[in-house]
Amino acid sequence: TLPIQYKDYSEWKLNFLASIEMKRQERYWKKQFRKEPPLDDLPMDYPRPSAQSFEGCMINFDIGRDETNGLKKIVLAEKVTLYMVLVAIFNIFLSKLYQREDIIIGTPIYHQEQEGEFLNTVLTLRSRLSEEMTFKELLIQVKKAIVEANQNQNYPIDVLVEDDLKLSFAPGASLFDVAVLLENIQDKNYIQHIHFNLIFSFTRTGELIKGVIEFNGLLYNHSTIRRMINHFNHLLWESLFNVDLTLPEISILSE
Numbered sequence: 001t002l003p004i005q006y007k008d009y010s011e012w013k014l015n016f017l018a019s020i021e022m023k024r025q026e027r028y029w030k031k032q033f034r035k036e037p038p039l040d041d042l043p044m045d046y047p048r049p050s051a052q053s054f055e056g057c058m059i060n061f062d063i064g065r066d067e068t069n070g071l072k073k074i075v076l077a078e079k080v081t082l083y084m085v086l087v088a089i090f091n092i093f094l095s096k097l098y099q100r101e102d103i104i105i106g107t108p109i110y111h112q113e114q115e116g117e118f119l120n121t122v123l124t125l126r127s128r129l130s131e132e133m134t135f136k137e138l139l140i141q142v143k144k145a146i147v148e149a150n151q152n153q154n155y156p157i158d159v160l161v162e163d164d165l166k167l168s169f170a171p172g173a174s175l176f177d178v179a180v181l182l183e184n185i186q187d188k189n190y191i192q193h194i195h196f197n198l199i200f201s202f203t204r205t206g207e208l209i210k211g212v213i214e215f216n217g218l219l220y221n222h223s224t225i226r227r228m229i230n231h232f233n234h235l236l237w238e239s240l241f242n243v244d245l246t247l248p249e250i251s252i253l254s255e
Helices: 006-032 065-078 082-098 135-151 157-164 222-240
Strands: 056-063 102-108 122-128 178-182 198-205 208-216
Touching (some): 056 065, 065 208, 082 198
Parallel strands (some): 178 198
C-alpha cells in the first residue's frame, strides 16, 4: 500500500480532533437541557402577536455610585468579573418576575478580535435557583455557567433546539426571550439578528455603570419598563451588601 502523505494525515487528524471536540460540546449542551426548559413568557402588558412583530424602544438608566462601589467590592472579594455579578443579580431579578427557579437568558459571545462567521454569536445561560441558595452560591453557579458556555460555544444552538431537544415553540417564542450583556466585553451587534423582547445592556464608563433596556413596544408599556428598572436597582442594592443572604431574603420591592 502507498504510504499516507503527511499533509493528508494532518488534515485527517485535525478533522478527527474537531469531531471529538464537537461531540464533547454536544454532550455538554444536552446535559444542560436534559430537563426540558420552561418556555412560558415573562408577564407582558399586551398579548404576544400570533406572528412575530417588533417595535424597538429603549430607556436609559444609571447605577448609583454606592451600588457601583458595592459591585467592585464583590468582584475583588469573590474573584469574579463584573459581568458575572450582573448576570447573577439579573437571574434573581427574572426569578422574582417569573416566580420560578429555572431561568434561561441569552448573551452574546465575547467580542472577537477578528471578524468572521461564527457558528454562534449568542449563548444560552441556564440557572437553577432555590430558596436555600445564598447570593454567593448563585454567583459561584453563574461563574461556572458562563465559563463553560464560552468553552462550548461552537456547538450550533439551532441544531440543539431543533434536532437534539426537538423543542416546539408558540408563534414568536424562542428558547430565550431576554438577553443581558456588558458592552465593554461583548458586542451587541452579535445579537442584532435576534428580536429579544427585553435586552438589558450595561456599560462601565469610568467610575460609573450605565444601563439601557431595549424592549418590544408592542408587548410592554414604558411605565412597566420604568418599574422594572426601579425593581432591578433595589434588588441590586439589597444583593451587594450581604452575599450570605438567601434568595428569598432579597426583596425586589422597596418598603
